[in-house]
Amino acid sequence: MNQFEVIPPRSGVAFELREGQTLTVCDPLGCQVADLLAFAADDIREVISNGRTFDYEETISLTTGNRLWSNRSQVLLEILEDAVGRHDFLLTPCSEATFRHFYPDKPVHRGCFGNLAEALAPYGVEPDAIPTAFNLFMNVPVEADSGKLSVLPPTSRAGDWIALLARRDCIIGLTACSAYASNGGTFKPIHYRISNERPSSREVDIQSGEAQAVHHRHD
Numbered sequence: 736m737n738q739f740e741v742i743p744p745r746s747g748v749a750f751e752l753r754e755g756q757t758l759t760v761c762d763p764l765g766c767q768v769a770d771l772l773a774f775a776a777d778d779i780r781e782v783i784s785n786g787r788t789f790d791y792e793e794t795i796s797l798t799t800g801n802r803l804w805s806n807r808s809q810v811l812l813e814i815l816e817d818a819v820g821r822h823d824f825l826l827t828p829c830s831e832a833t834f835r836h837f838y839p840d841k842p843v844h845r846g847c848f849g850n851l852a853e854a855l856a857p858y859g860v861e862p863d864a865i866p867t868a869f870n871l872f873m874n875v876p877v878e879a880d881s882g883k884l885s886v887l888p889p890t891s892r893a894g895d896w897i898a899l900l901a902r903r904d905c906i907i908g909l910t911a912c913s914a915y916a917s918n919g920g921t922f923k924p925i926h927y928r929i930s931n932e933r934p935s936s937r938e939v940d941i942q943s944g945e946a947q948a949v950h951h952r953h954d
């Protein structure tokens with residue numbers, strides 16, 4: 736088993752994930768969102784699509800067993816296990832513009848959008864090609880009648896995680912989100928790990944516990 740990698744607060748990374756590999760994303764301290772993007776490695780114009788995913792999965796509440804589809808109607812990722820069960824695929828990555836809009840009295844930050852754009856640039860992804868991200872642990876309830884959205888603190892607790900299986904070779908972008916409301920007002924790290932085999936829940940629980948311990952030691 737590989738060790739967890741650390742994404743520091745308010746930053747992002749990009750990496751390759753091969754077909755058959757599993758990406759486990761852990762919220763080591765709890766109440767922290769991670770924006771996830773997936774592009775097809777053989778043609779980055781193919782990318783995860785919330786609309787296609789809602790079409791084929793027939794829900795906006797995605798969890799264990801649901802698949803993340805591309806704009807070309809192909810499955811890129813499949814959710815293998817999910818300790819949280821609440822994620823968002825409606826809202827775009829936070830950005831300079833959304834900071835100006837929602838937090839006019841706070842310092843502007845480039846947000847997940849800027850972090851993803853920088854991390855994905857070496858793979859040839861232009862900022863305009865960044866779609867709505869799958870926002871892990873983001874808690875966005877939708878009022879049934881009015882359709883009104885709210886952004887509430889994540890329900891994830893320390894050490895909670897989600898595991899996604901790559902069904903294609905992918906380029907992944909992943910952040911520790913920078914926005915105030917979506918993270919309960921504080922900015923925490925995100926941990927992730929790539930494994931070649933499907934992890935058992937017990938192994939991940941042990942690993943995420945170790946990741947938490949490592950984080951606390953370094954704090």
Ligand SMILES: [Zn+2]
Pocket residue numbers: 770828829846847848911912913914
């Ligand atoms: Zn964000």
